[in-house]
Amino acid sequence: MTIRIAICAPATPITRVDAARAEELAASEFPEIALHFHEHCFASAGHFAGPDALRLSAFLDCANDPAFAAVWFARGGYGSNRIAQAAIAGLTAEAADKAWLGYSDMGYLLAGLYRAGIGRPAHGPMVADGRRAGGETALRRALGWLSGDPAGLEGGLDMRPTVAFNLTTLAMLCGTPLMPGLAGHIVLVEEVSEYLYAIDRLFFHVTAHLGGVAGLRLGRVSEVPTNDREFGAEVEDIARYWCARHAIAYLGRADIGHDSDNRIVPFGV
Numbered sequence: 001m002t003i004r005i006a007i008c009a010p011a012t013p014i015t016r017v018d019a020a021r022a023e024e025l026a027a028s029e030f031p032e033i034a035l036h037f038h039e040h041c042f043a044s045a046g047h048f049a050g051p052d053a054l055r056l057s058a059f060l061d062c063a064n065d066p067a068f069a070a071v072w073f074a075r076g077g078y079g080s081n082r083i084a085q086a087a088i089a090g091l092t093a094e095a096a097d098k099a100w101l102g103y104s105d106m107g108y109l110l111a112g113l114y115r116a117g118i119g120r121p122a123h124g125p126m127v128a129d130g131r132r133a134g135g136e137t138a139l140r141r142a143l144g145w146l147s148g149d150p151a152g153l154e155g156g157l158d159m160r161p162t163v164a165f166n167l168t169t170l171a172m173l174c175g176t177p178l179m180p181g182l183a184g185h186i187v188l189v190e191e192v193s194e195y196l197y198a199i200d201r202l203f204f205h206v207t208a209h210l211g212g213v214a215g216l217r218l219g220r221v222s223e224v225p226t227n228d229r230e231f232g233a234e235v236e237d238i239a240r241y242w243c244a245r246h247a248i249a250y251l252g253r254a255d256i257g258h259d260s261d262n263r264i265v266p267f268g269v
């Protein structure tokens with residue numbers, strides 16, 4: 001049976017080269033999968049893959065079409081938060097059983113879906129990750145999971161409910177109608193391109209909103225810029241410090257991040 005997967009870009013666009021790379025890999029190694037790229041993935045309106053209204057409409061086209069078993073997000077960047085509440089409100093019964101795969105900025109939608117109990121949201125590689133060094137491995141991991149193969153799952157998952165977010169995205173979610181209740185959850189976080197003092201500030205905010213979680217695991221924090229003065233603590237020191245301040249169990253490292261080794265974390269158990 002063919003598994004039809006829709007691709008949309010709720011934030012920033014991809015190129016047709018990105019799409020062709022994923023299609024070629026799927027055709028050669030995952031013949032049971034048929035990828036459908038919504039045309040808006042290649043649109044451009046300033047920073048975004050088309051205006052808010054177009055991105056919202058495209059998301060709902062993919063999400064509410066019963067022919068698709070999953071929605072695979074094309075790319076992160078910035079922008080899904082601008083449409084996320086309307087996107088969740090516009091979902092119909094056809095969206096209820098779908099898998100949803102992405103990370104970074106797509107965390108706004110994954111959070112909203114998880115809060116609403118809609119489908120199977122998961123943190124994991126997106127189409128644009130094919131550009132990275134080792135990008136085919138990331139695409140292969142995503143396509144494998146979408147076809148039912150658990151080999152790409154993050155290795156530390158257990159029977160406790162788990163979520164994974166980019167740290168900035170999680171900080172922005174706190175206090176909004178998209179934020180799911182995370183009591184009893186293991187929370188995995190990762191970050192890219194932030195100064196160490198900014199990471200400290202993010203942990204200050206996030207940990208204040210994670211009361212009742214079962215613990216926190218730290219993914220990779222990459223491409224940290226060099227500041228004009230040293231911060232004086234490393235990333236793991238920062239995580240441990242703020243977890244201790246809020247009596248959150250620090251549970252070590254996680255195999256997620258803005259790179260081709262980014263593993264898949266289904267939300268929930």
